[in-house]
Amino acid sequence: EADIYQTPxxxxxxxxxxxxxxxxxxxxxxxxxWYQQDPGMxxxxxHYSYGVNSTxxxxxxxxxxxxxxxxxxxxxxxxxxxxxxxxxxxxxxxxGLARTDTQYFGPGTRLTVL
Amino acid sequence: xNEVEQSPQNLTAQEGEFITxxxxxxxxxxxxxxxxxxxxxxxxxxxxxxxxxxxxxxxIATINIQEKHSSLHITASHPRxxxxxxxxxxxxxxxxxxxxxxxxxxxVNP
Numbered sequence: 146e147a148d149i150y151q152t153p154x155x156x157x158x159x160x161x162x163x164x165x166x167x168x169x170x171x172x173x174x175x176x177x178x179w180y181q182q183d184p185g186m187x188x189x190x191x192h193y194s195y196g197v198n199s200t201x202x203x204x205x206x207x208x209x210x211x212x213x214x215x216x217x218x219x220x221x222x223x224x225x226x227x228x229x230x231x232x233x234x235x236x237x238x239x240x241g242l243a244r245t246d247t248q249y250f251g252p253g254t255r256l257t258v259l
Numbered sequence: 260x261n262e263v264e265q266s267p268q269n270l271t272a273q274e275g276e277f278i279t280x281x282x283x284x285x286x287x288x289x290x291x292x293x294x295x296x297x298x299x300x301x302x303x304x305x306x307x308x309x310x311x312x313x314x315x316x317x318x319i320a321t322i323n324i325q326e327k328h329s330s331l332h333i334t335a336s337h338p339r340x341x342x343x344x345x346x347x348x349x350x351x352x353x354x355x356x357x358x359x360x361x362x363x364x365x366x367v368n369p
Binding site: 203241248 | 302303307347357360362
């Protein structure tokens with residue numbers, strides 16, 4: 146069982162609110178990832194980090210931002226939520242010892258913006 | 260056209276049946292991953308392979324690098340196998356990033 150946690154699991158919020166989705170892992174993994182998944186669609190990478198103070202944008206453009214101040218913590222922030230941000234957000238981590246590391250996924254946060 | 264294509268999109272089976280899910284990809288890869296996603300969203304990595312075949316319990320994954328094709332087989336399927344099965348690839352030179360298929364929704368009826 147992977148030790149990677151996401152909170153909240155479900156969030157319903159009004160347009161214009163600032164939100165932060167939390168992701169934490171206790172495995173000491175250097176690499177962490179945020180994915181966005183719409184219903185019935187594939188996952189898309191929106192942010193990734195190779196270590197503390199390292200963050201990069203992923204393949205899918207996103208209005209969200211991330212930070213990596215501590216190895217175990219990789220929060221995602223939306224400054225002003227909009228209905229188009231409604232989706233599932235999945236966090237993952239990997240040890241990064243090889244290019245083809247297994248990624249361990251959190252349970253996801255299902256975000257609904259009204 | 261997606262770089263990772265899965266078939267079928269939906270699959271319904273009776274308990275005990277042998278299941279095959281297919282994945283084709285159009286890019287050079289370092290590895291191919293099979294993942295399982297249950298209702299509620301959590302994703303578990305089942306296999307990572309770059310050649311040949313791997314087996315874990317009732318699950319078998321194969322890959323043919325020349326044909327850019329992989330299959331996931333489930334023997335003696337059970338209702339608890341009902342989930343979305345996702346194929347993903349680590350593209351050559353991509354440094355850890357995964358490209359995902361849309362998934363195959365498997366329903367196993369008792």
